[in-house]
Amino acid sequence: MIFSNRFFCGDSRVCTLQRHIPAPLFRHSFHIDTIPASFEVTICGLGVYELFVNGKRITKGYLAPYRSNPNHFVYYDHYDITPYLDAGENVVGIALGNGIMSSEMPVWGADKYPWRSAPCFAFAAEADGKFLFDGSVFVTHGSEVTFNDWHCTESIDARLAIKNWNDTGFDDSSWEKVSPACEPSGEKKLCTAEPVKEYDRRKPVKMWQGERGFIFDFGISGAGTYHLKIKGECGQQIEVYTSDCVIEGKKITNRNLYCWSLTDKMADKVQHDHLTLSGKPDEFEPRFTFRGFRFAEITGITQEQAQSLEITFILFSNGFASAGSFRCDNEQINRLQQCVIQSDRSNFIHFPLDCPQREKNGWTGDAALSCEQLLLNFDCANSLFVWLQNICKAQRDDGSLPGIVPTHTWGYDWGSGPAWDNVLFELPWRIYIYTGNDEAIKLCAPHMLKYLCYMSSKSSDSGLYAYGLEDWLPVNVHTPLCVTDTIMCRSIADTAEKCFWAVGMHQEAQYAASLSKEIKQAFRKEILRPHEYDGPLGANDTVATHAMAIYYGMYEEEELPSAIYKLKCRIKQSGGHIGFGALCNRVFWRVVGEHIGMDEALDIMLSETYPSFAALLKNGMTTLWEGFEYFEGDMAHVPAEIPQGFWSFDHHFWGDISAFWYRYLAGIRIDGPGRVEFAPMFSERVKNVCAEHVFAEGTLRVEIDRDGNSAHCRISVPRGISVRVSSPRGWASDAAELVCGENEVVFSKLG
Structure with a gap:
């Protein structure tokens, strides 16, 4: 596995609120006569990358790679792209967003990061353990994402989208060679954290016309992005505001965020996307930052468009399992x-x-x-x-x-x-x-x-x-x-x-x-x-x-x-x-x-x-x-x-408060590796509880049913987990230690 130290960029200018620089695209076409047993690549994208092979997005998750101070750690991701290859021509495509490389947020010092630069990437490909090429062979072109900022917004002009840019059979003769970029000083590491993955998609539960546009309520707040399908006139400009709240049902506000953390120049740009339609059926899915919201407000559209468009809230988080x-x-x-x-x-x-x-x-x-x-x-x-x-x-x-x-x-x-x-x-x-x-x-x-x-x-x-x-x-x-x-x-x-x-x-x-x-x-x-x-x-x-x-x-x-x-x-x-x-x-x-x-x-x-x-x-x-x-x-x-x-x-x-409920209402008190004290406490407000926790050894499950002065408990204990029983103040039980498998414990109220 190779961590290339050769970084490359497209346009070397830094994107700012005053000077918009399109997010760069990169591609490299290569031929193989036969598909090797193993074709592996490593990539580091500073700030955010999307990876494609033969037109298919294979990025391990949203907002890759892992966000870090690049003077401390520089994270690489590893891919086995063998299943995506064909005999003959193949194409690797990369799209880069700015991430934290050019944020202008002054409050936490982002506007003075010493690593501020245009987004760049390092890449290495090897077949059957033999090095093939790095990022120097790629060519580059600007994309339809005309502006993106980690703390603010994205602007996308669908008219500028380049069809099949990341696939075979594409003429890239007009694209430019990549430019060398500075190597970050941080320690190079393979990222082992779980990637950011989609865990839910939600359609609006309600839509209504507000003061300046149409408001869509997804019913729940969360983090992620949206997927918008819409048809309109070529050059029609629409704006998408996202937020956790709506002012008096009339318009979305981010006023609750206008604290000391936002300067006047950024206030109206937070979670405020600008989209330009192509005249054909368009699909937009901003991917170079994330938003926290429940409501989306779309302005610049007609009543007919509001009724016919499709908007989906894509919620994502680190892709770890429930425990x-x-x-x-x-x-x-x-x-x-x-x-x-x-x-x-x-x-x-x-x-x-x-x-x-x-x-x-x-x-x-x-x-x-x-x-x-x-x-x-x-x-x-x-x-x-x-x-x-x-x-x-x-x-x-x-x-x-x-x-x-x-x-x-x-x-x-x-x-x-x-x-x-x-x-x-x-x-x-x-x-x-x-x-x-x-x-x-x-x-x-x-x-x-x-x-x-x-x-x-x-x-x-x-x-x-x-x-x-x-x-x-x-x-x-x-x-x-x-x-x-x-x-x-x-x-x-x-x-x-x-x-x-x-x-x-x-x-x-x-x-x-x-x-x-x-x-x-x-x-x-x-x-x-x-x-x-x-x-x-x-x-x-x-x-x-x-x-x-x-x-x-x-x-x-x-x-x-x-x-x-x-x-x-x-x-x-x-x-x-x-x-x-x-x-x-x-x-x-x-x-x-x-x-x-x-x-x-x-x-x-x-x-x-x-x-x-x-x-x-x-x-x-x-x-x-x-x-x-x-x-x-x-x-x-x-x-x-x-x-x-x-x-x-x-x-x-x-x-x-969640840990309090596990520990006190469900009685699951984990006080050491593989050691649990089962010590529920009872309230008149709660008569029935069902809870579980997943250990490496298996799942501990607790069911409690209280009836008057008795509480009947069923506890399933996985092998390798030790569970001792403690009675709450004013209650008693004969149980002391639970065995692997199904157990029943009855607590009786004293007096």
């Missing part, structure tokens, strides 16, 4: 579980993103918060491992990490901190727990140690930490940064200790343990002050302080009753509603379910009044929102006065 499912007899929970699943899919394009329509960044904190529910719901450990390689590569010599990966220089000085940097610890540990594979820990261990030294250097004189982002997007109540950062530093040290022990790094584990002890002592002295004031005072006395301190072991056992009482008081002060941010959300439900009660936890989560998860369902939420904003109406009738920067309607970092 679990959860259902119960509470439809609010089922709908929220679907919101979590859909948000996960929307935001896993190569690696976990924050949102698919605004930033499209690999925010580390979002993944740290979501990784347990991601691993419960999807077989995504391999994709997470590849991303961890990029995270390790992004670590600076001083141990610091950026808040987004990939990046160049953005995110080190702002956008990171303990809760975000925790990704380096949380992901390897969870991968180990859920798969038994310790390769992620081995990869990250030296980087963990480097980070612990960096983290120690950020300690204040009092032993507290405050150098990162806070309890992100808190609802109503703000918790001081020194509280959440110090708690998360303690969590990092604890996770590091477990990781080091798991791979036999005993001295490092002892160092992490001593650091954890120091942090706990400082936090108790400066924040909890149990012997002086019986708990935190003033601004420190919040739901997040108590819930996170309880979960992460800052209280001693004898102090828990007092801490739980104070937590109850703060919950009551919040009106029995959500009163915390995303960091606390990761632990709040578990703490309340464990120490106060499942009914109380679900009452808060499923309250019909704002702020709660269930309240957002009344707005037609189909994916989790970035924040708990409130408005009257559904997603097709968002108020015109929607604030600028109303945030994204498709985020996943609140999604740990």
